[in-house]
Structures are given as structure tokens and as C-alpha cells.
Amino acid sequence: MGSDLVHVLLVSFPAQGHINPLLRLAKRLASKGLLVTFSTTEAIAHMMQKANNNITATNTLTPIGKGYLRFDFFSDGWDVDHPQRNDLDAYMVQLNSVGPTSLADLIERQASEGRRVSCVINNPFSPWVLDVATDMGIPCGVLWVQSCAVFSTYYHYLHNLAKFPTSSEPHISVQLPGMPLLKADDLPSFLLPGTPYGCLTELILGQFKNLSKASWVMVDSFDELENSILESISPLVPITPIGPLFKSIDTESDSTSVRGDMWKAVDCLEWLDSHSPASVIYISFGSVVVLGGDQMEEMAWGLRNSKRPFLWVVRPTENSADTRLPKGFLEEIEGQGKVVQWCPQDRVLSHPSIACFVTHCGWNSTMESLSCGIPIIAFPQWGDQITNAKFISDVYGVGLRLGHPKGGPLVTRGEVERCVAEMTDGGPKAEEIKKNSMKWKEAAVKAVSIGGSSDKNIQAIVDDVRGRAENQNGPKADV
Template identity: 35%
Template sequence: MEDGVTERGDSEGRFKPHFLIVMYPVQGHINPARRLARRLIHVGGAAHVTLSTSVSGHRRMFPCSSSDDDEEVTDGPISFIPFSDGNDEGTDPGAPDARRRFARTRSVGSQTLSSILDRLAARGRRVTCVLYTILLHWAADVARQRGIPSALCWIQPATVLAALHRFFHGHEGLVAAHARDPMHASFREVFETLDREGPRPRVLVNTCEASEGDALGALEAELELYAVGPLVPALLPAQEVKDARSEADLFAPDEKGYMEWLDAQEARSVVYVSFGSLVVMKKKQAEEMLMGLRESGRPYLWVVRRDSRGSTDQEECPGTEEEEDEEAGGAGMVVEWCDQLEVLAHRAVGCFVTHCGWNSVLESLACGVPAVGAPQWADQGTNARLMEEVWGTGLRGEMDEEGVLRCEELMRCLEVVMGEGERAREMRTRAQAWRERAREALAPGGSSDQSLRAFTAEVARSCMR
């Protein structure tokens, strides 16, 4: 603990809260949670932020730490301490027994999270607010039982939040096909948890007024919303960007010299391809992607994770071996993982072919890079629509009946986005304009900056009552 700072105030008597952020152990949840933690320290006046994910996720983030489940890793005013979800050796998030796994996570996780609150209090860092990401809604129940304020960290667009809120409040019967989907039950439980919190429960949303003002406005009467994004380091002040560089990921960046390779490419010439941390690309999709990239004649940097190098029939994805790259005349580079923000910010990158995960969409927006979308599931279709129809910063590829982005369609999209036509020029202009709007929202006095300050002030008032 820093000298002169306690859970009740600093040396001048000002209240300094301690936030506990409970995050699901996948990269798409961890990234915004960590970035929010930095913002709470730099902008929100927090004395300390503790990030908690599952034991298995914690071990992947900090492989050099001991196997002691109680071990706390500290980085200045931010620390990491794991909770057990009953699957400490790790479980594939896409495993078929999702319902049983979520139930076990809730049961075991509630107990271990409660013990974490006890341990932190015993160490002189009593938690004053619990924040939780999607799929860990039970953390709010643990907090409420202890009289601790809580808030949901919504890591998808406000547009999806508005649609799901409406769906689960009077319109659930309209789409009966979702009833057997494990994710349907999980989202329903999120909104049931919010309803138990009373009128207008607190929700932090990773977006800004400029990009989704209508969706945020549609929920004002039901939820106490705080638009605090986009939570992307590239948009933040220099000190926050510097701090973010030391963050640990679930995946280690490839040791290939991909940044040096980018340095050798012409400006806006490279196609960057990544389908995130969860998507396992179908063999057919990988084949079409490889053909499209090669036949486009453009240099490409393609992220293919080691755990996605086989389709459901365990056949190796094409295009993932260096010898194939060499056969193509050295036009492309394939890596297992990379620093996506560093890549997108590079002058050589002219297009991002993405699965349209919300983090990836926001990162392309933050770096002013137009995108080609190939959405796979969940919120990604909505994200692609926002990108193409609302912001005008990208193009959604047309998938075939098997859900595959074919070679010819990829080539068409790349030409539209990276060519010299009027639409390509307009996309690049709009991408740059939206980058500046997002930066303004996070700047001192901007809408997201003010929203985060309002949230922490409300938490302080709740704790002092």
C-alpha cells in the first residue's frame, strides 16, 4: 500500500476507493478489464485496483509465478489475485458441457471470491466496489451479501446491451430457438442479476457517446450507464500507454521479427488478418483466406494461433507453415500471436481482416485502420454492422451458405477498402475522423473521461453513506 493512502482516504482526507475487477479468463474479457483498471487509477482516483481471474487464467498470464493459488502479483497500485472456478487446470471455453461448467464456476467461484474479499480486508485493502464482466454475474450477488457496491462491466457494444435488455424484459418468447443455447441462459442470468440490484443498476460500457449515443440513450431510464470507452491504450495519454506495455497476456507474442518485417513494407500496403483469441478457423475458410491473400498480390501479416491450426477434423490449416509463405514469394508472414495494437498503429498496415470482436473493432477504430469484417458469432454481426453502416469505416464481407468468406469475396473487399477508388478514400477519411472522436472522448473533459469520474464519485458517495 502506498504511504499516506488508506481504504478511507489519502493524506489529505480524500476518499480513495479500492476496486476489485472480476474477469472471465479469456483475452477478450481480460483486455478491457485491465485497461479499465489503468483508467481507474489515472482518472478515477482509485487507491488500488485488484484484478481477479481464474487460477488457470492467472497461471497463463504469470507463468513464472508459483503454483500457490493465493499468490498475489503486484504492479504498483494494480494487483492480480486469482479465484478458483473449479477448473484450475483450465477448460476449453468452447467445451460442450457449458451449462455444467458455468454452474460449477458460480458455485466454487462465489466461495473463493468471498475468501478473497476477506484476505484483502485483512491486508488493509478493504474492497469498496466490485466490478465484473459478462459470465461472472454471480460476483454481484457476493458483493451484495456483503454490502459492497457493484457494477457490471459490459464489454460488448451498447447496441447489443440495449437489444438484450429489451429482449429479456418482455420479448424473450419471440425467439424460442435460443432457449437451448447455453449463452442464452448466461445472458438471461446477467439481466436477472441486474434486476436484483434494484432500480437503475450501474453498468460501465466500453463505448463512447459519439459512437453509440442512441443506444445509450435508449437505456437511460432503466440503467445507470457510464460510457467509459473506447478502452484502447492507443487513445490514452502517454503515461497510460507506457503502463499498458507491461501487461501480461494469455498468449505470448511470436518471436518472429514481424515489426521489422512491417518496417520493410510500403505505407498502407499490408493486410493484417486476425480472428482473435477464440475462433478456430475452419479448414475451408483457411484455404479460401490463403488463396485470397495470395491472389490479391498484397503483403499480409496473418495471425494463426497454435491451438487453431487444426479444424474440427484435426487437419492442419493451410498457410500456417513458413515454407508455404516462401512459395508465395515472401509476400506474407504468419505468426502465432502478436501485439495487435502495435501492428495496427504501424504505417504499413492498410486493412484489418477481422472476426469483428468488439475489442478488435475498437482497436481498428482507435488506430484509424479500415477493416473487412467476417463475423463469426455473438455480438460480432452487430459490430460489423456498426463498422460498415453507422461509422463507415469498413466493409462486411458476404459469407457463403457455409459461413465461409470465399477467396473472390475477400479479394473484392480488399480492393474496395485498399484501392484508390472514392469509397476507399472515404473509408480512410472516416476512419481517421472516428479515431479523433474517440480520442476526444477519453481526453480530460471528454464525455468518457467525465463519465468515469462520475462513476467513481458515485461509488465514493455510496461508501460514505
């Protein structure tokens, strides 16, 4: 295939919640007529290749729309089974030390093979990627993988533009431009005094370290959803909504088979097909959150006692197949529920049998729910999930809050059962939530449709990338 295409390299932080949105952006850029290489560490590549048949490190090109997608990976310097791989502090030191050289080698190899990189885009959890691109004279961009609201919150905290809770005043509320009043327990938990996750606070605030080097700061959101926040933060940091990436090209068959799952997904669709429309409760707390044993027990029996059919994703605990499910639970739910270790969440949420989503409120899951018009039962655990839950219930009007922090550390089975019943009983509150959910689904589809707000934004970025590539020396990629 001899057509010249501008080559864009996307570099993902090695975590499922970062891979998913960046891979969706990769597909979107490819559909606009670019050659896109998706990259992350070789260790994560090993997991992706085991879970997905079409993830390769070869020069295989997947046609998507007017362009192509390929994969290539770089070393983090550790073996796949290195004993410190699950120690975030140690791993970040290793990645920050080895990553820049490994990535620079990958970029140089692309050029030597006739695929000169004209643009680099990364997740901001690896700010050194922008250093590498800038040092090599390559235009670069960032995809922010949380909400504009959370972006604004972190930015105001970092630059002391608003008063936040302190050890001496732990309960003060925060008023930020374009946002509702945020109580202390509505804020991202990493910003609260006494947080036990100091390393994550540093990592998150470090995302802003090199943003000035980025020509484009993109966010997986859309103007209609966060308009007032975008208007208030844009004069400080130009940020461009290009989402929901989940909805961008879900009808293009060439892209749907390319997935970035780090674990083998169980096909639940046939099981869902056997259930009535809007009857199944879907529960998943993402790839990181693991509930404690007592909370698992209360969640399990609450779901059982709801008497509704449910699909529950339960990740094994670290280094163990133990899922902390109560003894005898699987036998008790036979004929009612299905428990799996991982599933194709995008396809599950798009299935007509899903009634609502019990979620930790990670931004990916939040955007997927909004895009599919699925009501939410919000059960946030930490970080930005807390703020997302506030917006889900009080701003977007698409969900109920399960176990607000003031209610205590343990959510009982009775509270789980009550929330599920309220969401599915067809009462006025449930109807209002469903109506709002469908409103945001329609807005999301419109934003990414040809000529929609996000589609125009991403097309402008593609045009800018092409224009800059024309001013660079040397040939484009010959695919």
C-alpha cells in the same frame, strides 16, 4: 508507501475477450488515484504469467498515474489440465458453484491484509460476482463488454419489448429505438430460432439477471458513437459509456507493459517497420473463432493472390499445433506475408504500415479499429459479431462486408481478393471509408481526453466510489 487509497477489485470472466477490456478499465481507474486489484481464475493466471513477465500473484504494486495496480487470483476448483475445462457447459456449472466462495475468501483476505475492498466491478458473464459483493455489503458495478446496440437488442428481446424472429416467422425484421432496421441476419445469432448454441443464449441473457444490484453499468463505448441508442436505452437501464478503454491511457508508460495476453505474443513490429505506410493487411479472428478447413484454404489463397503484404494471426486448433493452413502455403508466401499464433494487436493496429483489418468483428477488435482509424473488412461468424458488422458497414461507414450470410457458408478466395483490392485501391469507396475511419478516431481520442465525454463519466464514477468508501466503516487500503 503510506498513502491511503480506496481499493477497487475487478473480477474478470476467464476469457481473453473479457480480460482485455477489464484490465484496461483497471489501468484507467488506477490512473485516477485508486488502488486496483485485478482478479480472475488461477488457471487463467497461470496462462497470463507464462505469456507476460509482469503478471504476478504477489503484492507487487505497479504505479499507474496517481494510483497503483496489483494482481490476485481465485480458484475455480479444477486443476489447470482438468479434462472438462474446454466444455463450456460443465465449466460454467463448476465456476458458478465454486466461484462465489473462492471470491468471498479473496475479499476477506484483502481486508485481513489491510486492503479493505470498497467496490467490486465485474464482467456480466459471471453474475454471481454481484451476489457476493451485495451479500458482503460492498458497492458493485458491471462493465458491459459489447456494444450499446447489442445491449439494447438483448434487453428488448429478454423483456419482450419488440417482436423478434420465431420458428414460424424466421425472417421478420426488428425495429428498435435509436437503431436502423435490423434484418434477421443482422441480429445476434444467439437470438435466432434454431440456434445451435442454446447454452450461450442462456449465458448471455443471464448477464441481465443481477444488473439491478449494480450501482454502475459501464460500457466500453463512447457517447458520440452510439448517442441515439444510449438516449433510448438509458431510461430503461442507466448505462454509462467510458470508452474506448483501448485509448484511455495508451500514452502512460507505466501501464503499457502490463498486458493480459493468455498466449505469448510474437513481436511483429520490426517486420511491420520494414513496410510502407498503409500497405499491410492485418487478419485476426480473435481468441475463440476457428475457421473450418475449407474456409481457411480459401482465405489463405485469397490473401496470397491479393499480392499485398499481410500479417495473419492463426490460432492452433484445440489440443493441436495444427493451424489448418494449406500445404505449401507458408513457402508460397515467403517475402509477402507473415503468419503468427498471437500478436500484440493494440500495437499492430497502431502501426502506420497497417492498411486495413480483416476481422471477425468482436467488440474489442471493433473498438480498437475505430480508435486507430483503421478500415475494416468485416467477416463475422456468430453472436454479436453479426450485429457489429452491420454497424461497421452501414452505420459507422468504416468497412466492407466480406461474405454476408446470404452469400452462402463459404467465402471464396476470389471474394477475399476482391475485398482486399477494393479496400486498398484508392478508389472512391476506399477513400470514403478511410475518411470515416479517421473521423471516428478523432472522436474516440476526444472522448477519453481530459474533459471528454468518457473521461467525465469515469471521473464521476471514481468520485462516487470514493464518496461511498468514506461512508464505510474501517480504514482504507494502506499501500
